[in-house]
Amino acid sequence: MKSLTRSIPMVVTLLACAFLFIPIMQSVLAGLTVNYFRGLSSGLTLKWVGQVWQLYSSSIFLSIWLALACLVVTLILGVPAAYALARNPGRASRILEELISLPLAIPGLAIALALLQLYGSYHGFRTHWSFILIGHVLYTLPFMVRSTLSVLATIDLTTLEEGAASLGAGPLRRFFDIVVPNALPGILAGALTVVTLSIGEFNLTWMLHTPYLKTLPVGLADSYASMRLEVASAYTLVFFVIIVPLLMAMQWASARAQRNMQ
Amino acid sequence: MTLTLTNIAKTFPGGTKGLLPTDLEIAKGEILSLLGPSGCGKSTLLRIIAGLETPDAGARIVFDGEDVTQQSVETRKIGMVFQSYALFPNMSVRGNIGYGLKIQGLPKADIDRRVNEVIALCRLTDYADRAITVLSGGQRQRVALARAMAPRPRVLLLDEPLSALDAALRGQLRDELRLLLRQFGITAIFVTHDQDEAMAIADRVAVMSLGEVAQIGTPEALYRNPATGFVARFVGDAMPLPGRIEGDQLHLQGGVLNLPEPADGKEVLVRAEDIRIDPTGPITARVEAVTFLGTHYRIALAGATEGPLFALHSGLSAAKPGENLRLSIAAESLLILPKGGTT
Structure with a gap:
């Protein structure tokens, strides 16, 4: 009886995993077989992966570039914003925090349309990568702010700063010597979230992209639409290789930030 | 500096x-x-x-x-x-x-x-x-x-x-x-x-x-x-002695104390270490509780004033709870101070 109560959840878990894993494995295999319709008997090859690299390497680099630029911008905007919110708790701060978080609740499509309406006519800007960057920053900024804020909220920031001020440290030194180092676990968790989300973002980017500015997920959609299935599947494999380590690092950093708060 | x-x-x-x-x-x-x-x-x-x-x-x-x-x-x-x-x-x-x-x-x-x-x-x-x-x-x-x-x-x-x-x-x-x-x-x-x-x-x-x-x-x-x-x-945990002051006499529940000076409109306080157990003392009190503190006993007294009163007693033994005692307080150890201030 006891073994039954223990084994049922295990079986359910394994089934759920299988439900998720089998399509992924199939896709990965499809990207590695010579001819998907003839199956594995046609043999394994890296030809399709090579083709993906040839056709879409610019998308890969654009995505990495966008993610890093997005990270820099969210760091510059998000960390001071979180600090200001932590130092001035109150109604106004709560409202501001909700406002920053708004892009999470609004579909990327709507944000993209708004951006296009407002800036679409500035041609140089419309076709520049920084146009997509704006969308990514809007979407990822709340993650940076919240992650940093949650760590700052557990620190007696006012007293620590008073301590530093009594030793002669001005506001800027206090920010870089005391606030940033003590918020680091939250900043790190936020940074990994921002990079992962930016690389994987599709909705908004698909609306904002131009034929010369295709990011990694937009390229993926493009390959499924216009290439043979083996190439598209190989693309999925490449996507996985980039995103899975990032996801794992993100998990690790969040767990570390959580530990730090206790 | x-x-x-x-x-x-x-x-x-x-x-x-x-x-x-x-x-x-x-x-x-x-x-x-x-x-x-x-x-x-x-x-x-x-x-x-x-x-x-x-x-x-x-x-x-x-x-x-x-x-x-x-x-x-x-x-x-x-x-x-x-x-x-x-x-x-x-x-x-x-x-x-x-x-x-x-x-x-x-x-x-x-x-x-x-x-x-x-x-x-x-x-x-x-x-x-x-x-x-x-x-x-x-x-x-x-x-x-x-x-x-x-x-x-x-x-x-x-x-x-x-x-x-x-x-x-x-x-x-x-x-x-x-x-x-x-x-x-x-x-x-x-x-x-x-x-x-x-x-x-x-x-x-x-x-x-x-x-x-x-x-x-x-x-x-x-x-x-x-x-x-x-x-x-x-500073020093002085206790108030609430009672009726008539010139240089303080009428307490348990007896009358002579004051060193007229104290009308003022407040009289005493410290625990200045209260003496004295068979010929002017004030009567009942022992409520006795706490042994090593170097001395701390005796809680009732009946001398409206509130509780504590006395310190050093010696090898102390009175038992329920016993009646007589107390004296030297006039010069009484604190006669203007009324006011908190607590």
């Missing part, structure tokens, strides 16, 4: 008077304690001296002839020990102690030399490279003191520096803190609500109540000649 405070007051937003206009003069190398119950304005006064709080208009804070009233906390060159210590968790013990010197932009060799000096003086050599988070409460307290002292501040300000520690450690660190402050020879002001702490460490004590200094003096002067009933209660 001498410190001169003139007309320091603080009105909080909303109109609450945190501190009424206060003048204070602190001599070079003197250790002054601000003693009082919570909410009496002692921490506000300390934070105004530090520059962490802005006083009402008209205040003047002078460090050695230099008016620092308009200076921010960063530029006042003070040292401060916080109740929660406010040590930086992202730095080691050495990093914390050297931080003030780093801000001053001193060469690394000078910082190291000075940090090592202070570390040795505060007996922190074994912990110098540890993280703050692994230190005990007493060690943290010493790091906080060392960090405040390393940049050679003009004045050291301590806000309830021992109250975060448990009772046994507090007693031990109280003596240690006194020795260290004397060794540094620094002008220091420290805030506490603990009269024993104030008496043990300070040269002079300013007893505060309801936003003003009720009395200032040496611990001995405060104990011997309290200016108000509040000071007598707060």
